[in-house]
Amino acid sequence: MPWYARDTTGRLPARPVFAKGEIEKLCTATVRQFLEDLYGRARFPLETEDLKKLIERDTSDFDEFADLSAEGEDVEGFTDFFPDRLPVVRIDSKLAENPRRERRLRMTLAHEYGHVLLHAPLWRKDAGPVMPEQPAPVNGLAMPPELPVDHKPARHDVDWMEWQANYAAGALLMPYHAVADVLSEINHSADQTAEDHDRVLIAGVTEHFIVSWSAATVRLRQLGVLRRPRRLSRR
Incomplete structure (x- = not known):
């Protein structure tokens, strides 16, 4: 379970601090159970339409053809939270209407669902998410260490909710x-x-999971697989 620290953004009295393994377990268990309920088995990569169905299941409204221009020039997804109902997720229509941006759409959908999964309970009166038991390492790839997911060098421009949702997006898609x-x-x-x-x-990883080169690089670095720390181009 997460522990709580003071929320310096002023958004909430306190913010949850998740360990990486906690987010990994919650995302894995959520996607697995959803796919098993849908198909009788979990299969990857997670299809874009299935990701939309997952969002629809856990929100009170999902609009994938929204106009988000009022939220900011670069905003492609937005999640609203409420104390008395499930969240509302909106995706900018420019993503859904352009097949060439499917990889970006998938990451945006997963990011917004990360908000739904991790942060919606903070606006409700009921308890937060319950973490399933930690699965064993698979094919020699162990879970990330139990360090806080936002344990990183201090950066005043990083929003804890966005950082956690980004991590969850990678864990959901990959x-x-x-x-x-x-x-x-x-x-x-x-x-x-x-x-x-x-x-x-x-x-x-880019080809199999239908994600961008950047997203695959970040994910493999999180899992400690890459040999070189610096960013690599495609060539």
């Missing part, structure tokens, strides 16, 4: 056990450089 399965099927050359090794892994 669950660690599914990433482990994909990585186990990627062939490695013994004489590969560290950069080539990392590029092969990033490319595999």
